[in-house]
Amino acid sequence: xxxxxxxxxxxxxxxxxxxxxxxxxxxxxxxxxxxxxxxxxxxxxxxxxxxxxxxxxxxxxxxxxxxxxxxxxxxxxxxxxxxxxxxxxxxxxxxxxxxxxxxxxxxxxxxxxxxxxxxxxxxxxxxxxxxxxxxxxxxxxxxxxxxxxxxxxxxxxxxxxxxxxxxxxxxxxxxxxxxxxxxxxxxxxxxxxxxxxxxxxxxxxxxxxxxxxxxxxxxxxxxxxxxxxxxxxxxxxxxxxxxxxxxxxxxxxxxxxxxxxxxxxxxxxxxxxxxxxxxxxxxxxxxxxxxxxxxxxxxxxxxxxxxx
Amino acid sequence: xxxxxxxxxxxxxxxxxxxxxxxxxxxxxxxxxxxxxxxxxxxxxxxxxxxxxxxxxxxxxxxxxxxxxxxxxxxxxxxxxxxxxxxxxxxxxxxxxxxxxxxxxxxxxxxxxxxxxxxxxxxxxxxxxxxxxxxxxxxxxxxxxxxxxxxxxxxxxxxxxxxxxxxxxxxxxxxxxxxxxxxxxxxxxxxxxxxxxxxxxxxxxxxxxxxxxxx
Numbered sequence: 001x002x003x004x005x006x007x008x009x010x011x012x013x014x015x016x017x018x019x020x021x022x023x024x025x026x027x028x029x030x031x032x033x034x035x036x037x038x039x040x041x042x043x044x045x046x047x048x049x050x051x052x053x054x055x056x057x058x059x060x061x062x063x064x065x066x067x068x069x070x071x072x073x074x075x076x077x078x079x080x081x082x083x084x085x086x087x088x089x090x091x092x093x094x095x096x097x098x099x100x101x102x103x104x105x106x107x108x109x110x111x112x113x114x115x116x117x118x119x120x121x122x123x124x125x126x127x128x129x130x131x132x133x134x135x136x137x138x139x140x141x142x143x144x145x146x147x148x149x150x151x152x153x154x155x156x157x158x159x160x161x162x163x164x165x166x167x168x169x170x171x172x173x174x175x176x177x178x179x180x181x182x183x184x185x186x187x188x189x190x191x192x193x194x195x196x197x198x199x200x201x202x203x204x205x206x207x208x209x210x211x212x213x214x215x216x217x218x219x220x221x222x223x224x225x226x227x228x229x230x231x232x233x234x235x236x237x238x239x240x241x242x243x244x245x246x247x248x249x250x251x252x253x254x255x256x257x258x259x260x261x262x263x264x265x266x267x268x269x270x271x272x273x274x275x276x277x278x279x280x281x282x283x284x285x286x287x288x289x290x291x292x293x294x295x296x297x298x299x300x301x302x303x304x305x306x307x308x
Numbered sequence: 309x310x311x312x313x314x315x316x317x318x319x320x321x322x323x324x325x326x327x328x329x330x331x332x333x334x335x336x337x338x339x340x341x342x343x344x345x346x347x348x349x350x351x352x353x354x355x356x357x358x359x360x361x362x363x364x365x366x367x368x369x370x371x372x373x374x375x376x377x378x379x380x381x382x383x384x385x386x387x388x389x390x391x392x393x394x395x396x397x398x399x400x401x402x403x404x405x406x407x408x409x410x411x412x413x414x415x416x417x418x419x420x421x422x423x424x425x426x427x428x429x430x431x432x433x434x435x436x437x438x439x440x441x442x443x444x445x446x447x448x449x450x451x452x453x454x455x456x457x458x459x460x461x462x463x464x465x466x467x468x469x470x471x472x473x474x475x476x477x478x479x480x481x482x483x484x485x486x487x488x489x490x491x492x493x494x495x496x497x498x499x500x501x502x503x504x505x506x507x508x509x510x511x512x513x514x515x516x517x518x519x520x521x522x523x
Contacts, residue, residue, distance in 0.1 A: 005423045006441065007351045007433040018351055026354045039385055055384070122458075122505040123498045124465035126476055131498075134483065134490045207368075214372035218469030226372065243381070250373055257368035 055243050063241045064248075069233065073245075076228030077252060083141065083224060084210045087148035091209060092202070094153025096191075099160035105182060120154040126215050133219055141223045144216030152209045159201050163194030200268035207260045214253070225249050311489030312496045315482035319493075322478025323500050329396055329464040329474060330504070334457050336400035341407025348412050351433055363405040371466050374398045379470040395467035399460065406456045414449035415441055447519035454512035461504045475500055 010018055041054040053059050063069055101113035120128070125147050133143035167190055175185030195202075217226040229249035234242040312319075347359035366374070378398035383389055418441055426440040468476030479497040483490055 005420050006349055006427075006436050008427055010351065014351075021352050022354045025352060025358070029354070029358055036385065040381070044384065118506070119498075119502070122462075122502045122509075124462040124476065124501060126465045126468070127479070127494065127498060127501065130476075130480070131491075131494045134494070211368075211370040214370035215466065215469075217372060218466070226370075226376070230376065246373075246377065246380070250369060250377070253370055253373060254365070254368050257370075258364070261368065 052240070060240055060244050063237050063244065066237075069237070072228055072233055073225070073248065073252070076225035076232075076249070077256075079223040079228075080210075080213050080225045081256075083145055083213045083216070084148075084206075087145045087152070087213070088206050088209055090145070090149035091152035091156055091206075094149055095156025095160060095202075098154060098157025099164065099191075099194075100186065102157060102161050103164060103186070117154050117157060120150055121158070125151045125212055126218065129216060129219055140216050140219040140221035143219065144213065144221055148209055148212055152205055152212075155205055156202055159198050159205065160191075160194055163198035164190050166197070167193055196271055199271050200264050203260065203264035203267055207257055207264065210260060211253070211257060225252060309492060311482075311486040312492050315486060315493060316496075318478050318482050318485075319475065319496060319500065322473060322475040325392070325472065325474035325478075326461075326464050326476075326500075327504075329392075329399060329467055329472070330457070330461050332396040333399035333403055333460060333464070336396070337403035337407045337456075337460070338453070340400065340404040342411060344404060344408035345411035345415065346437065348408065349415060349437070359408070363408055366402055367405045367409075369402075371399075371402050371463055372469070374402050375466055375470045391471040395470060395472045399463060399467065402463070403456065403460050406459070407453060410449050410452040410456055411445065413452070414445035417448055418444050450519065451512045451516045454508050454515070458505045458508045458512075461508070462501065465501075 008014075037056075041056045043054050043057070044052045046052060098113060098117060101109050102117060104110045104113070128147035128151060129140075129143045132138055132146050133140060136143070136146075138146065164186075171189055171193065172185055175189040176182065180188065213224055214226045217224060217230075221227060222232070226249060229245040230242060233245050344359045344362060347355040348363070350356060375395055375398045378394040379391055382394040382397075422440055422444065423436055426436040431439065464474055465476035468474050468478075468480070473481070475497060479493060482493050486493065
């Protein structure tokens with residue numbers, strides 16, 4: 001149901017009202033934005049009486065003429081992407097393992113893996129990073145990679161499990177009835193379908209992972225874009241460029257994530273005939289399909305945690 | 309274990325800060341999220357566009373950068389160096405789009421006939437939304453919203469990196485004080501977080517069971 005169902009086609013009176021409200025809301029939105037921008041652009045006097053130029057003053061932005069700045073930013077982007085890439089590959093591997101362990105028929109495997117999964121999903125990634133950093137002395141970079149891999153692996157495991165659970169029962173029964181072992185059925189029949197159905201959600205989870213690479217900065221990771229923009233570059237070129245570097249880094253993170261989100265949407269459209277989406281099936285008499293939709297993260301809520 | 313007991317007051321202080329952040333940002337993002345969701349489906353085109361841009365923007369900026377921006381630019385905008393307020397505002401802004409999207413998907417989940425029936429008896433947009441759609445959508449969106457709140461609980465830890473001494477930051481303080489007991493202290497901190505997240509998770513599944521509608 002889209003918005004158009006919620007209201008009638010506007011008549012002349014409603015059109016006039018809508019126009020008035022439109023104008024007012026545009027004025028308010030533009031006004032607030034302009035107020036923020038003007039405040040940021042105004043020169044500021046510090047407590048010691050020193051006058052600092054506004055944030056959009058040319059003296060804060062001329063540094064971008066220097067090619068070395070762009071090279072450093074490029075290195076930062078590469079560092080972030082490399083970190084996200086390594087963590088993503090590991091997370092998918094861990095996720096596949098978790099999804100198999102979680103749905104294993106042996107309780108000895110299934111129960112501990114459920115407990116471990118719940119534990120990993122219930123605590124902040126940042127805390128996990130700190131744990132790995134302090135206990136295994138890995139350095140902030142690898143602590144970040146490891147924690148992101150484990151945390152997102154746990155979530156991807158849950159996504160895949162939900163994907164397997166959402167398949168029609170006949171798929172598994174069919175596999176078993178033609179003589180495949182339960183494990184072979186899972187590998188060759190259920191898993192490929194679940195992975196394909198869940199691909200958009202998995203990519204959305206990778207957007208979270210990319211966003212979360214910035215967390216390692218808090219623990220002193222020196223190998224990413226945020227560190228380059230807010231520590232390394234201002235140290236070298238002067239602190240008055242801090243905000244300019246920060247805004248550029250913000251724009252780059254935004255661009256990368258929007259790109260990846262767009263790819264996720266594209267994949268969602270492409271996978272399956274007519275963009276088939278896994279829908280929770282209503283349990284029928286005697287047929288219990290365990291689709292726990294609340295367990296499937298809705299993409300994107302990253303930061304210290306990602307979704308649950 | 310004695311290290312954990314010794315550092316417990318410090319951790320508890322941090323835990324109250326974490327709960328305060330969760331409370332403020334939770335309520336704030338619920339209010340603004342509902343508003344943004346309303347904008348997103350409203351007949352006013354500029355409001356729709358604003359809601360869409362706002363959602364896309366804040367969903368795709370890493371939380372670390374949002375809080376960095378608030379901690380560093382906040383004083384510039386005359387907010388003073390009150391890092392707790394700044395972090396709470398940042399968390400609210402970051403969480404709002406996720407709440408809005410959860411509510412919007414709830415609105416989209418209501419059968420079209422409901423809105424059509426409401427319109428056919430002459431209700432306006434505000435009445436359709438307020439009397440017919442949102443009350444039905446509310447029960448469907450409770451579990452996803454609680455999931456967002458669980459994520460928010462974990463996200464408050466990021467504020468610990470920006471001058472707010474909440475649970476995560478106080479755990480670093482505790483570890484600095486008792487470097488001999490890193491693992492017990494971190495496990496205790498994890499237990500604090502799990503206390504909140506697991507409780508919320510149980511509430512979510514209970515609510516889901518209770519309000520489930522067979523359509």
